[in-house]
Amino acid sequence: MRAFAVSLVMGVNYFILFYYGFVNLVYTALLLVSTVVILRYIRKIRYSPFKDFITSPETPPVSILVPAYNEERVIVRTVRSTLAVNYPFFEVIVINDGSTDASLDTLIRTFHLRKVDRAYRNILKTTPIRGFYYSPDVPNLLVVDKENSGKADSLNCGINVSRSPYFCTVDADSVLEDNALIKLMTPTVESPVPVVACGGVIRALNGIHMEDGAVRTIDLPRSSLAMFQIVEYLRAFLFGRVGLDAMNGILILSGAFSLFRKASVVEAGGYRPKNVTEDMELITRLHRRAIEGKAPYAIKFISDPVCWTEVPEDLKMLGRQRRRWHLGLMQSIVQNRSALFNPRYGKFGWVVLPYYLFIELLSPVVELIGYVAVVLSYLFGLLSLDFMLLFLALAVLYGIFLSTASVFLEEITYRRYPRWSHLFRLLFYGVIENFGYRQINSFWRCQAFLKYLVGMRKWEYVEKGKGNTGSGKNGKKESGSP
Amino acid sequence: MFAELEQILLAFLAFLLLVILSVLVATIYRRAAALRRYRILDLNRERYGKRFRELIDEGKSVDEFSAFVFPSRSAEWHAVEHVLFGLIADRRYESAGAALFDKLGYRSQYERKLENRNIIAKSSAVEKLGRMRCEASTGKLVPLLDEKSGEIVPVTVRALSKIGTQEALRGVLDRLPDLYSRSFVSRKSIESSLRNFGPAAVPDLVRYGDLYIDPVSRASVLEVLGVLGPPEALPFAFRNLHHEDSEVRAKALKVIAAAGGGLPPGEKERVVALLGDPVWFVRLQAAKALGILRHDKAEAVLAKRLLDANWQVRNAAATALVLTSGNAIGIFLDTLGASDRYAKESICEEIQKTGFVSRLIDNLVSPGGETYGKSREILKIMASLGYGTPLREYLESGADDRARRELTLIVQERAAS
Numbered sequence: 001m002r003a004f005a006v007s008l009v010m011g012v013n014y015f016i017l018f019y020y021g022f023v024n025l026v027y028t029a030l031l032l033v034s035t036v037v038i039l040r041y042i043r044k045i046r047y048s049p050f051k052d053f054i055t056s057p058e059t060p061p062v063s064i065l066v067p068a069y070n071e072e073r074v075i076v077r078t079v080r081s082t083l084a085v086n087y088p089f090f091e092v093i094v095i096n097d098g099s100t101d102a103s104l105d106t107l108i109r110t111f112h113l114r115k116v117d118r119a120y121r122n123i124l125k126t127t128p129i130r131g132f133y134y135s136p137d138v139p140n141l142l143v144v145d146k147e148n149s150g151k152a153d154s155l156n157c158g159i160n161v162s163r164s165p166y167f168c169t170v171d172a173d174s175v176l177e178d179n180a181l182i183k184l185m186t187p188t189v190e191s192p193v194p195v196v197a198c199g200g201v202i203r204a205l206n207g208i209h210m211e212d213g214a215v216r217t218i219d220l221p222r223s224s225l226a227m228f229q230i231v232e233y234l235r236a237f238l239f240g241r242v243g244l245d246a247m248n249g250i251l252i253l254s255g256a257f258s259l260f261r262k263a264s265v266v267e268a269g270g271y272r273p274k275n276v277t278e279d280m281e282l283i284t285r286l287h288r289r290a291i292e293g294k295a296p297y298a299i300k301f302i303s304d305p306v307c308w309t310e311v312p313e314d315l316k317m318l319g320r321q322r323r324r325w326h327l328g329l330m331q332s333i334v335q336n337r338s339a340l341f342n343p344r345y346g347k348f349g350w351v352v353l354p355y356y357l358f359i360e361l362l363s364p365v366v367e368l369i370g371y372v373a374v375v376l377s378y379l380f381g382l383l384s385l386d387f388m389l390l391f392l393a394l395a396v397l398y399g400i401f402l403s404t405a406s407v408f409l410e411e412i413t414y415r416r417y418p419r420w421s422h423l424f425r426l427l428f429y430g431v432i433e434n435f436g437y438r439q440i441n442s443f444w445r446c447q448a449f450l451k452y453l454v455g456m457r458k459w460e461y462v463e464k465g466k467g468n469t470g471s472g473k474n475g476k477k478e479s480g481s482p
Numbered sequence: 483m484f485a486e487l488e489q490i491l492l493a494f495l496a497f498l499l500l501v502i503l504s505v506l507v508a509t510i511y512r513r514a515a516a517l518r519r520y521r522i523l524d525l526n527r528e529r530y531g532k533r534f535r536e537l538i539d540e541g542k543s544v545d546e547f548s549a550f551v552f553p554s555r556s557a558e559w560h561a562v563e564h565v566l567f568g569l570i571a572d573r574r575y576e577s578a579g580a581a582l583f584d585k586l587g588y589r590s591q592y593e594r595k596l597e598n599r600n601i602i603a604k605s606s607a608v609e610k611l612g613r614m615r616c617e618a619s620t621g622k623l624v625p626l627l628d629e630k631s632g633e634i635v636p637v638t639v640r641a642l643s644k645i646g647t648q649e650a651l652r653g654v655l656d657r658l659p660d661l662y663s664r665s666f667v668s669r670k671s672i673e674s675s676l677r678n679f680g681p682a683a684v685p686d687l688v689r690y691g692d693l694y695i696d697p698v699s700r701a702s703v704l705e706v707l708g709v710l711g712p713p714e715a716l717p718f719a720f721r722n723l724h725h726e727d728s729e730v731r732a733k734a735l736k737v738i739a740a741a742g743g744g745l746p747p748g749e750k751e752r753v754v755a756l757l758g759d760p761v762w763f764v765r766l767q768a769a770k771a772l773g774i775l776r777h778d779k780a781e782a783v784l785a786k787r788l789l790d791a792n793w794q795v796r797n798a799a800a801t802a803l804v805l806t807s808g809n810a811i812g813i814f815l816d817t818l819g820a821s822d823r824y825a826k827e828s829i830c831e832e833i834q835k836t837g838f839v840s841r842l843i844d845n846l847v848s849p850g851g852e853t854y855g856k857s858r859e860i861l862k863i864m865a866s867l868g869y870g871t872p873l874r875e876y877l878e879s880g881a882d883d884r885a886r887r888e889l890t891l892i893v894q895e896r897a898a899s
Contacts, residue, residue, distance in 0.1 A: 043606065047606050047609030053674065057677070059674075116871055117869035119831045189670040189674075190668050191668060192632065192665040192667065390488065390491045404505045407509060411509045415516070423509065
């Protein structure tokens with residue numbers, strides 16, 4: 001029996017060794033691809049026609065959808081920032097998801113809105129509308145008041161109301177940079193292949209100084225937790241997604257800032273309210289439909305346009321957010337398991353889904369198994385302290401390498417954090433996030449995994465920023481994993 | 483074996499540590515280098531910007547600027563380039579700026595780069611020549627449209643449109659069907675660029691449009707003409723009104739609408755015929771065009787379109803009726819009696835959006851008469867369909883007591899029913 005247990009533990013040890021070697025190899029490959037792609041993109045920006053498109057009548061109109069539940073503290077700021085974007089034809093549609101605070105009154109008062117009657121085409125079925133609010137003073141702003149039903153349903157409502165061929169989703173606590181939308185639309189317009197969805201970069205709003213709905217000065221937050229997330233977002237957006245985008249393999253575009261071709265989303269049936277990460281589920285469905293329809297398509301990630309959004313500053317809320325993201329990932333993969341290793345889906349079935357399953361989804365579980373294996377190896381006398389320390393150092397150093405490489409990528413590309421102190425703090429947090437923060441993240445993701453297995457698949461309510469309330473019965477608030 | 487493995491791990495750890503340290507140093511060095519570079523660039527930009535304007539204001543010829551020729555990769559070169567782009571954006575210094583680009587070697591430098599194998603460097607050079615509005619480079623840029631690169635072709639189309647000469651325009655139009663068939667550039671990009679050529683491009687657009695057999699190219703030319711809105715494109719648009727391709731028909735209608743009123747009634751009748759087109763977006767453009775052309779004889783056909791299967795067509799027909807028909811009230815009332823709820827809602831919405839509802843309320847001031855009765859009936863239907871906000875607003879703040887009394891009665895009748 002003991003011999004069997006020893007063999008098993010040895011086997012597990014070898015598997016974990018192989019698994020981490022493989023994962024790190026994939027990450028290194030992604031980092032290399034991203035570096036090349038992003039450097040090319042930076043050079044291409046110099047001749048990008050986005051400034052021409054700002055004044056061109058050929059630029060397609062866009063509806064900016066802002067679902068909001070109990071956002072009275074930030075909603076005016078968000079609406080002002082979206083109204084201030086440089087874009088020739090756009091409308092802002094705020095969907096008040098049955099807020100119980102003064103969100104609606106605040107909007108009515110600030111923008112002098114009046115109740116208007118409007119035909120509502122319930123193409124994507126939603127909960128009933130309570131009213132439309134409009135002001136001739138701000139003709140491209142429309143507020144839709146509806147019964148509470150969650151973010152996905154609110155977005156479907158916004159799609160029903162929208163009259164543009166494209167829509168852009170923006171979270172109610174987010175702030176768009178003035179050229180963000182046009183920078184997102186330009187590659188869409190320029191692409192000879194139809195772009196069904198396109199996502200931009202999310203950065204932490206914490207620490208940023210705002211004025212009249214626009215980013216005034218960029219600074220870093222005092223909170224260490226927010227700093228960890230800034231480095232994490234850099235890593236996710238500057239090399240993770242850029243690398244996956246290079247092979248049209250993006251499954252996650254942040255719902256806080258994504259652009260969609262409306263016809264494709266309506267054909268796909270809109271957002272599904274039952275999924276905890278409705279944005280990821282939609283992107284996966286769009287991939288599948290396009291592949292099944294054998295139509296050329298692209299789902300793009302653009303590393304330049306920025307949307308600033310608040311990130312949680314306490315562990316409890318961050319834990320909820322991360323569990324939710326992992327739960328959403330799991331739901332999406334389980335729902336699309338028929339495409340996994342299915343030749344019909346080509347690289348989507350053979351590379352993209354397996355990547356998300358084996359690397360993104362399972363890595364925290366393997367990590368957990370690794371810890372158990374270490375304990376068992378110790379009990380069975382299989383553990384060499386030297387080796388354990390060496391492997392631990394390897395794991396930590398590799399993490400540090402990835403984080404600092406992300407900061408380096410930021411430095412050679414967009415350099416949004418202008419001061420020397422910003423750079424040193426980013427590098428510092430890039431190093432120390434590997435001592436505790438990443439491990440606790442893995443713990444939350446494991447929790448999500450276990451919760452999914454025991455059937456606890458509900459949305460966990462996340463509250464970000466001070467006094468900020470979350471979202472709806474289903475707990476809708478923020479969206480988009482880094 | 484374990485000792486060897488330990489050695490390998492240690493070596494790998496040392497290597498990783500070295501890489502991390504290199505990344506840290508490179509990040510810090512990069513920041514320092516960038517700060518220094520931008521500081522020098524800013525200083526030079528300020529210095530040369532001021533100096534160049536002074537010299538041009540003093541009436542110096544471009545030959546007297548030879549002291550400002552710098553090596554192509556130097557900070558001074560970039561600063562002067564930036565200054566010159568600033569000059570050509572300023573109407574007062576535009577021609578001097580363009581001449582200086584040539585004199586100071588920028589044109590020849592970027593033309594040399596057109597031979598570069600690196601696609602990004604080449605595209606960047608193309609873009610620069612376009613921004614410089616280098617007419618002399620047109621001949622070198624046009625052949626680039628034949629390249630098999632999705633990177634270079636769109637940039638070249640844009641660059642040529644910025645140069646804006648007839649040679650550049652013809653270079654693009656000669657290759658338009660080919661550009662679309664090879665899919666190296668999107669339609670929006672080309673249409674956006676063609677528009678940059680401005681009204682002077684209209685004769686060529688029409689001439690080439692007539693030659694194109696390919697419907698995509700023809701529709702594209704019509705789209706651009708629809709934005710430019712020249713009356714001289716009308717014969718071309720009418721020639722395409724019955725084209726077999728629905729997109730061409732729709733775009734031809736856009737050109738007619740863009741040209742505005744002043745068409746003889748016979749021509750307007752040709753537009754009316756397209757309200758019965760089997761394709762919805764052709765009907766939509768026909769309804770929109772008729773709204774702009776103010777053709778009062780179209781009301782019977784527009785009234786039919788109020789019950790169109792497509793909501794955009796319904797809305798456009800309602801708007802056109804409000805704008806053109808003297809009998810819009812009667813037509814709306816007849817259609818509001820139809821069973822299609824969506825059609826009724828579209829009409830109510832358009833009545834509100836176009837401000838026609840105010841006319842209906844004003845009609846309540848003089849009771850009796852046909853107009854009064856019809857207006858009252860429409861308002862009643864609107865209230866019953868949930869479009870009563872203008873009525874309530876008038877009750878709160880409307881000026882006329884008689885109208886308010888009538889509206890009160892309508893609201894009460896609605897409540898009672």
